[in-house]
Amino acid sequence: MGTSARTGRPLDGVSSIKVKIGLLVVVSIVAAVVVLQVGGRAGVPGWLTLPVTLAVALGVTQWPARGMTSPLREMTCAAGKMATGDYSVRVTATSADEVGRLARAFNTMAADLATADQQRRQLVATVSHELRTPLAAQRALLENLVDGVVRPDDAALQTALAQSERLSALVGDLLDVSRVDGGAVPLHLASVSVADLLDRAVAEAAVGTRTVVFETSVEPSDLVVRADGARLAQVVANLLDNAVRHSPPGGIVRLRAEVEENDRWSLEVTDHGPGIPAGQVRKVFARFGVGDDSSGGTGLGLAIAGWVCQLHGGSITALPPADGGTGARIRVMLPRNPVPRPGSSVEPASTPATEVIPVTTTPPDVTPAGPPAVPLPSFVGTLFGEYWPERGPATAPVALYGSVAIGALAAAALPYRHIGLGTFLVLLAAGVLVFGVSIHRRRPWTTVVALLYAGLASMAVLRAAEWLVVLSLLAALVLVATALTDARRVLPMLAGGAGWVLAAIRGLPLLGRTLAGTSRHRLLWPVLRTAVLSLVALVVFGGLFASGDAVFGSWVAQILPDVHLADSFVLRAFVWFFVGGIVLAACYLALNPPRVDAVAMPPTRAVSRAWEWMVPVGVVVAVFLVFLVAQASAMWGGHEFVRRTAGMSYADYVHQGFAQLTVATVLTLATIALAVRKAPRDTDRDRLLLRAVLGTLCVLTLVVVASALFRMAVYQQAYGFTVLRVLVDAFELWLGFLVVLVMVAGVRLSGWWLPRAALASGAALLLAIGLADPEAWVARQNIERYEATGKLDLASLSSLGADATPTIERDLPADLARCVITGQYRPAGDDDLLGWNLGRSRAADIPGYGDDAVRGGCPAQVGE
Known part of the structure; x- marks a missing residue:
């Protein structure tokens, strides 16, 4: 294990955690300085150099940092299992530092605890449980004989003899406890008639004190299997004992055995008792799992039955009741011809019909030592927790290769060119890839977003105004984030946008698995590795010889006449990395979106009295009314009234308040949202009052919006039109449309569709402005x-x-x-x-x- 583990953990040989952290800091700083210097000398813009530098520094430190914290996370996982009684989990302990020594001490402690717990519990539990069942049956038979209920005929005496033989076999099994603890248990295989096995088990179970009805079915009736008859009888006896104890008087216990596919057979035992609680299904086969005093059991019968099934290479499971009924339903699945496991040997058979197979196994409450049974969460997964679990695919080669190709397209098409057809092609290719891998690609909202995205991206080739292209691109990014995360409310939409940025970190485990998957290709990575090493060697040695020898330098100059070739290569490499990284992060967001719906405002309690929200909102309504009276006075009074009252021209008057009116419109929408959260809506009167007050406020807001648009029109006629003034007009018009949407939502007091409608209308308005050619x-x-x-x-x-x-x-x-x-x-x-x-x-x-x-x-x- 040492070689393979150290290959995946480069710093395992360092004996100090402090030195490891220092090495990571040094590597990160060196990588950042190199990238910054290369980008600065090549003239790469700072806004492009900084994110690439951070990404490269983070990526470079990921390789040497592998395995540093995984033992601690493994110990946390193992400690949680030990708290529930599972001492089988071991942690990887290959590091030479303090964490590695702690991991080895943890493994030693876990092994000692497992041994002590096993020795303490197994002997007492096995003796008490295994002797109780046959002794109870034998006692019941003897009581019936004494009371005269059963005559001492051959059948009764044969049953008593069978119970005595079973007790003798159990005593012999107890002598083999040390062999069980060591994990080597002989399995004596012989031909067993399933029908005879079930009949004997039913006969033994029928002598109990509780009256139940047994129904046995074997398909085919002459079914014969190879198994350890004594241990198989132990399984059936435990299952019947469990079913009888939980069945009501007069209940039916059914045993059904039949042949399955792949040369296997099954045994199913059902009863009409209370059944297994849903939360206890996973624990039912563990020692002391669900046993209690009221049922008369100790929770060991099914655990031992599972152990015997494991010896035979089979399994035992608890199934839901058939046809929606009640009761427990246990199914045993076994091979008809068990074979030795790899690495085991077959002992000589004592008789021709019987063979002994040593089976390496463990008691039912102890699993084999080794790696954790559940996948260990990565550090990144632990960092994001339940808000962003790993629910996507194991690998994503299409997303990786597509992002690399789009980054290469951007590196070839974008540098040293104006915004145009190349930009549109990059945006279009990125959209096709991201929407194509999205798990929400079939949703109507995703289709709407894809159409708006295509229209906004077309601005790069239709219009020369860079401000319009930038606004269109920002709007498209917001739309895409909402479509990939299926966000429906305002805060989830904001969280989706932040998730795009954080996907660069959250997607690292998936990227690592995908790269590991591609490393299995025998030709891809050797070719890439050879090409990169050859290019580095050419640049380094060619540069040294070209600068050290004039003749060689002249030859290089003839081959590479463009002195800016190196700068161009560096810039294109930065663009490749930057664009490819953005697209790859979007692909991860599409494949495994975060749980943005979990992001919500803290719950608030509605006020108990209506006036608590009506008074503040009423003050806002009153201020609106006074403002509208002032507006009407200015309009009717004209220029002279404004000059006499405010001391300014009418054009200056209308220009003075436009920004304030826009802010007032935004604040009004916030006021409406707050009132909806705080106002009570329990009765029809409360809902009617809310609609009336907020409807009045919305109508007054629309009048203010009209006033703001009128003010801007007057000002533009006086001082001319500009693009900024037109955009402000459009923004105010969009705010007015949002007020109308709020009024529509207020009819039913349901606005789940409102955030998406607002976002789509804003994007559509921006698209309409672009198509109208604003300049x-x-x-x-x-x-x-x-x-x-x-x-x-x-x-x-x-x-x-x-x-x-x-x-x-x-x-x-x-x-x-x-x-x-x-x-x-x-x-x-x-x-x-x-x-x-x-x-x-x-x-x-x-x-x-x-x-x-x-x-x-x-x-x-x-x-x-």
Whole structure:
């Protein structure tokens, strides 16, 4: 075990935990410094270098850190099992440090406890239980003989003799306790008639004090199996004793034996007693599992029956009652011809019909020593606990290979190009992969999100405005996170977004298993390893010789004439790692989403009196009413009223309060949400009152939204249109739509659909804005304002992007259009196929676009 274990645990040979931690810190720092230096020297942006550096440092330390904490987690798991009486679990103890020494001491302690517990319990329990059943039956028979209930005929005496022989066999078994403890128990195989076996067992069980009816069925009736007849009789006797004790007077105990597939046979014993409690099914075959004084048992019969079944290479299970009835149902499954286990030998048979098979086994309450019976949770799994359990597949090669391929596509298509067709292809490929592996891919919400995602991603190729592409990408990421986690409420949606980031850590166990799975390919990893080592050797030695010899350096320069090739390679490597990592984290989120529904606001208790929530909300309603009166006064009074009252122009007046009205709308939605949580809704009167008050507040909020939109329209007519003002208008309009949705939800006081509807409507509005070409629309509105008033801000118009250029060239007078178009910003370089963008392509076809050299004598404003 030493070699294999140390291969998986590189630091096992270090004898101090402090030194191990120091080595991990050093390795992490060195990896981070190297990546930062390489990225900085190659000119990689800091926002791209930092996450890649953190990921590389974390990934590099994962390999030497393997196995450092697993013995402690194994000991925690083993200690929990020992608390329940299971002393069989052992921990891996290959490390030479303090943790390894503690693990070895733990194993020694567990072995000593297991031996002491086994020696203390097994002899007394076996003697008390195994002697009780035949003695009770023999006593009942003798009492019946004394009382004259049974005549001392041959049948009665034969039954008494069988019980005495069974007692003698049990005494002989007790002499073999030491051999049982050592794990080597001989199994004497012979031909056994199942029908005769069951008849004898029923005859012995029928002499008890409780009257029950036995029904026996054997299919086929002449079924003969090879087994240890004495131990098999022990199993049947224990099962019948257990069934009789738990059956009501006059109850039926059924025994059914039949042939199964794969050369096996089964024995099923059922009764009509209270049955096995659901929580005790797993413990029923353990020593002292469910025995109690009231039932007359000690909880050992089924445990010993299971031990005998294990000797024969079979199994014993507790099944639910058939046809929904009551009672216990125990099934024994055994091979018709048991064979020796690997490594055992067959002793010479004492008779031709009998053979002895030494079977290595353990008592029913002790399992073999070795690794834990249950998979040990990883450190990452323990870190996230029940909020993010491992429920996904064992490996995910499709997600891994797909993420690597998409990262390579991004590395080839994105660097040194503007946002365009290449960006759209990367987004589209990532969406296909992530939605394809999602466990929620067939849900309607996922379909809606996929359509919105495709539309928002198309902005990268349709529009040249980078701000629009960034907003679309952010909205698409939020949508994707909700679809992958199936989040339905606000907090789960936020948790889903955070889960995308945390998936980079939570997915490490799955990534490790997938990489381990790919390592089984005989050709893949050797090829990759050889290619990487060859490339590193070429770069290192080629760089040294090129810098140390002028002739060699000239040859290298001829082969690699681009002096920026190294910087380009580094940048593309960072992009590859960054994009591939984001996609891989999204794939893990799709394969194993966290339990975001468990994230919720702490429960609150509704107020007991209606006025406790009505008074605060009523104050808000009153403030809204006073504000609307002020708005009406300003509108009816006009410019002179505003100047006389507020001392400012009407345009300045409407501009002053727009931001505050937007904030007030958001706070109103928060007020409504809080009132819904605190208001009582037990009676029809409470619900009607809630609908009336909040409905009034929503109507007043819609009036405020209309006022805010009117204010912005007035201000834009006075000072012109900008993209930011249009976006603020759109945001206020979306808030008004949310208020309408709240009113609809208030009809039934049920808004489970509201968060998703709000998110989808916001994304759809952003998509509609993008398709409407906002910069071209702003340019058209300013041109129309110029045609109506003669006023035009040429500097503001020149700040618009390439999307507005065709509109400016078409609708503005030629001299002014030339001033605006030549003053526009034009990205350096021409677009190739992967950098193609519709907006930039249309602007590039217009003469003078972005050519500031030909601009001259152009004013900043006209008519202002």
